Amino acid sequence: MAPPLPGPLAHLAPLLGHYGYWAVGAVVLVEDFGVPAPGETILIAAGIYAGAGRLNIVAVAVIAFAAAVVGDNVGYLIGQSGGRALVHRWGRYVFLTPERFHKTEEFFTRHGAPIVVVARFIEGLRQANGIIAGTSGMPWRRFLAYNAIGAALWVGLWATLAFVAGAHITALYDEITRYQLYALIALAVLAAALVGRHVLRRRHEN
Template identity: 35%
Template sequence: MPTHPAILAATDPAQGHGGFIGWILDLMDTLGEVGVGVAILLETFLPPIPSEAVLPGAGFLAYEGRMNVWLAWLAATVGSVIGAWIWYAIGAALGRDRTRRLVGRLPLLDYDDFDKAEAYFVKWGGVAVLLGRCVPLVRSFVSIPAGIEKMPFWRFTAYTTLGSGVWNGLWVGLGFGFGPAIAPVLDRWSGLLSNIVLVLLALLVAWFVVKRIRRRRMRASHVTD
């Protein structure tokens, strides 16, 4: 009788995963808690690496006694924060004026868009950073506007640590708490949830593009009249 993939995952977290994901899971198995931190640091810069698939692998390893669950969670959170610091530094290096000029030159955007986004971030930046750490794709780039607007570094770090800690704790905890039993659920639903979020983001982008094109056409028609 063939062994269920979930049982194999408990003894070999890379089992059933090929390519880069398999390599990441094997990295955690080899380096332990340090590998977890490295994996999440890479995930910060390579959004196609879903933390929802990586972090439960760390939980499985902790369930098997091959790493400490608290140290795995801590390493994942440290990796998240370091990655966020790097993106924050990139945003700070770009600066407000340079970014505003860049936005004004982009198709379908103008300076008014930057000004509105800036006003929104000044008002809700802390909440955006906190909640953004729990949203696929967004969590990789929400640090950039924080750097551009020079959000106080200690405040940015606190929001990032809290949001990342909750997110990482959820997925590591699921892998540790349920062991092999959670694997079929994660295989089915973690990817689905990420895809739903990405589809919603794509729809928002499409809505923005359509709305902006219509506005440009209306402006052009008024000028013609």
């Protein structure tokens, strides 16, 4: 039996214990066609749980990969069939405003097909990736190939790092707890220094 998860992670145990794989698939899927859902966060959380023995890391990775590819292809179909008019009318409901869409589309067009791979790791681009590929007229087979590569790299990176962290979660949490006071003091000093610098700069300008 896997050891209990420490600290705040323990409160997530019932959710991931009952719905872990479904949660990973559903959240990654909807994030990838524009819904502002925490796909990357749920993947990392599931990887940590897998490292702690609560989930199977292979299943987590396979489900996340499939959901990422399918989700982006749903986005591609939305972009291809509805085009910019659909995005301009409904995009604001998923935080994809016309201005944000236009800037993202320009960036996407400027860098070509390889940006599909890179976009997987960039917040904002990850959610709009498939939609913009569809509106820009990228051939579906090319998009599918680059999308699959990006999804594999994205899932592989975060699932591996989270799995390793999860395998040592108790030790990591003990270390964080041990040094959290020093970390808070350091952050307070840094914040004070930044505020002081800002005040001195304002006085100098005046």
